[in-house]
Amino acid sequence: MKLKKKLKWPSKKNRSAAPGHLGKPSPIMDSDESISVAAVCLHEQEGRDELFNDLVTPLKDRVKTPGELAEALALHDKAVAIYTRVVEREGAVPLTKFLAISLNVRGNALVALGKLPEALASYTKAIAIYTRLVERQGREDVADNLGISLNNRGLTLWDLGKHAEAIADYDKAAAIYTRWVEEEGRKYLAKNFARSLHIRGKALSALGKSAEALADYDKAIAIYTRLVERDHCTYLRNGLAMSLNNRGNALKDLGKHAEAIASYDKAVSIYTRLVEEEGREYLVNHLALSLRNRAEIHLWQSPQDLAPSRLRKAVALVH
Secondary structure, three states, X not given: OXXXXXXXXXXXXXXXXXXXXXXXXXXOOOHHHHHHHHHHHHHHOOOOHHHHHHHHHHHHHOOOXXXXXXXXXXXXXXXXXXXXXXXXXXXXXXXXXXXXXXHHHHHHHHHHOOOHHHHHHHHHHHHHHHHHHHHHOOOHHHHHHHHHHHHHHHHHHHHOOOHHHHHHHHHHHHHHHHHHHHHOOOHHHHHHHHHHHHHHHHHHHHOOOHHHHHHHHHHHHHHHHHHHHHOOOHHHHHXXXXXXXXXXXXXXXXXXXXXXXXXXXXXXXXXXXXXXXXXXXXXXXXXXXXXXXXXXXXXXHOOXXXXXXXXXXXXXXXX
């Protein structure tokens, strides 16, 4: 198969290896150029477009540690540039999904670096692509990606103080998951549906809309409980405990102290098992927070209650 004439071999001074796990194209090519050539090869082979993702994945995932965030962002930028060129200039339309994925991941890197306006722009581009794929082309395989990007943009908008716009994105994400999970029966999206409800609940609570937040927490807890207890998705117990703790906060704000204590008790029970029995020490602050929340209500209701001992336990955990 002949390559397109517009793709030229680089000069010797600009030669470097292609991504390491790939044997082809030739290592004498510049890595960016080799990816472009490979993309054309794959695009010209019927049914092979999806393999292009294997070429760019190392650029997105190579850097893992927080100290290398700047390098990570540079790699994300490169991945976005490659996908943009291949999709827009070389017509590899099936790879549009991966362009959106790279834009979303790039947004995450920008958030980690504190570059929120730039992250917002990256998320917005990803959302535009996903929206087109879902609404115009009926691509159910990217519905979850759209919901995730909307929540990511919402969190960024919130951090920028644009609360109304953030809530609007959370509403859109919740509507997508409601349609695909509750109406279409796509249960594999239930986990992120629960997370989406939890995120919106926290925002509503912060805005003083405790009753609306409570409704979101109740729904999230119902989903998490079903996934953990019936479907044995035990890795979601942390999410369940967080929703139970935040549900307790909403109930406390509504003056429903007995129900709040019951919700905190459930959260404490889960966190105690995760921390003390399973050794998940990174959750110790969550356990301490739930203990403190429960103890504070007891202290308000009865100074003679066991609240001081519970508070001491919470303090001990975080020190």
